[in-house]
Amino acid sequence: MATIQDIANRANVSKSTVSRVLNKSSVVENGKREAVIRAMEALDYRPSVIAQSLAGGKSMTIGIVTQNIGSPFTDTIAQGVISGLAGTGYSPIFVDGQWQQSAESEVIRTLLGRNVDGLVLIGGHIPTEDINKLRTQLPTIAIARELDGWDSQCIHVDNEDAGFRATKHLLDFGHRDIAMICGIKEHPDASNRFKGYSRALAAAGIIPSSELVYQGDFSAQSGVLAVNSWLASGTHFSAIFAANDMVAFGARLALHRHGIRVPDDVSIIGFDDQAESAFMTPPLTTMRQPAAEMGAAGAAAITQLIAGESPELPELAIELQIRESVARLR
Amino acid sequence: MATIQDIANRANVSKSTVSRVLNKSSVVENGKREAVIRAMEALDYRPSVIAQSLAGGKSMTIGIVTQNIGSPFTDTIAQGVISGLAGTGYSPIFVDGQWQQSAESEVIRTLLGRNVDGLVLIGGHIPTEDINKLRTQLPTIAIARELDGWDSQCIHVDNEDAGFRATKHLLDFGHRDIAMICGIKEHPDASNRFKGYSRALAAAGIIPSSELVYQGDFSAQSGVLAVNSWLASGTHFSAIFAANDMVAFGARLALHRHGIRVPDDVSIIGFDDQAESAFMTPPLTTMRQPAAEMGAAGAAAITQLIAGESPELPELAIELQIRESVARLR
DNA sequence: GAACAATATGAAACCGGTTTCATTCGCCGC
């Protein structure tokens, strides 16, 4: 590979001059500039990002910390970030936060060692204190995670409100005995959705029954377990609010196994609107999270943040996606 | 951040010595070694990967080229690579091949500019010639793609055989009018699956009817279109072989809309076994691709290749995952 | 005890850029 020195030799100028035309950091006489450009083309020159990083202190690299790898929602966000970063000159490097117990130890080590220019945190359970520490060292954007006093650097959506609206949708259709299958207990999104559920019931004058809430874990399997346990205990419900679409799939299957029709006998509403949901039988009514958009917004925000601008975060909202899994209570 | 020079000063040795204990590249007297180690701990030293890259020529970075971002299958492979690379010291950097038309132009530019030590190609349609060019420059592993004369660097599974077995499974259950919804025409996996389908029919003495094969594109939507078109034209079929699970979901929904039962009236077999498939109603019989394993194998292989060893590729097979969407023809 | 081999270590060059600093040159005004 040609180096900057090769270019300099060929164009009969110094390294410095080549660097100048490369970065437009200073005026260069026209003749020399052209000579340099010709030389670069002739030698198919491409600067070494590595060397630029070392000299310039910038690595043109952004660390992406994933935790819930395998979850359709966070994976979609990650894809949004990748494509959002394409063409910006920044390359995403991925770190799996799950791999090491302590985020502090390995993740931060690799990221700082690699001089990443910025950090994008996707969801996850990295302790807040660690994040705050990171944040002081690097431009950081968190996606799908709320952090106190951080509004301008968090891309998140209002899960509590969405939980409320999901439940309200069910209430509007006449349902009273609304069961909920919760997500991972410690997960803020999960608890916010549950809070919205509780608030909606309360607002409708319904006393939430603890029998109707099942502590799941965002997996489809937890959806079938929830339904089975309610059915076994004879608990009555006419609608289910699932913490996410995977859970809804599980619940839907369990109902099917017991000969319970959806939505005729029981309605289901999900959360996420993953690609498969539109093709469930029946197509799943769900709260659509704009995952890809969140990822893209995160990509845009981090580059702005690095550039010293204050990022402008788009208004992203969770929207009720009405399909066919919810019916009026007969 | 502490540099190697800081350590050297604190331990009263030279940079060279510090570098030696760091890489164990040469023997260092015990006393000094310990002094160095103490100094490193005291200063919380972490070497700059950037500087190491520049000096050593290695970047400890592996380029991952994705193309079909959004496809459950390739995404799962990518996740497998990420987690397979965790803890190896190599970091994956992602490039979205789709972004630029010509693979040559941008992708290769960024990758070479970043001095990646190796390349992992996931699926995709990068022209073979470009790949061959790349391959001469860098250790390269291709996942989910066959390339002539490259066996030791391709992690792929036998799609033709799997297509054969899927079709045979349907035949074994008494089906004769077996429809197929194909994937993207140009995609080798798609055409191999179709070849297997044709071969199985031929082996059973059935003349494949062109009306029974629908040219889809791996999307769920193409699944519904296929079914609708057959139904509209009055084409008879008792089983469907879908190019992947998404297509199967679409087909299943379309059948549902027409009141056709699965598997009682029509059987469906899919391909991939993505997470949702086990929770389709009814759970989908499908050809399971070991996507995560392929990704992990790719990660292992690329590190071996870089180390100069010849990679040992595990035997990965597509397995028939029998569930409930295929029934004996009544 | 002297000559020589083996071993540990430091100085310096190098990787490929950026950036500071000094120098040269041309142009301006008085």
Added chain:
DNA sequence: GCGGCGAATGAAACCGGTTTCATATTGTTC
């Protein structure tokens, strides 16, 4: 016509490591 100033450019230092090479030190052998 000369001093002064700004613009263009090159030399050199620097980023943080690795690696070569030379040197100092120790140990071995006869």
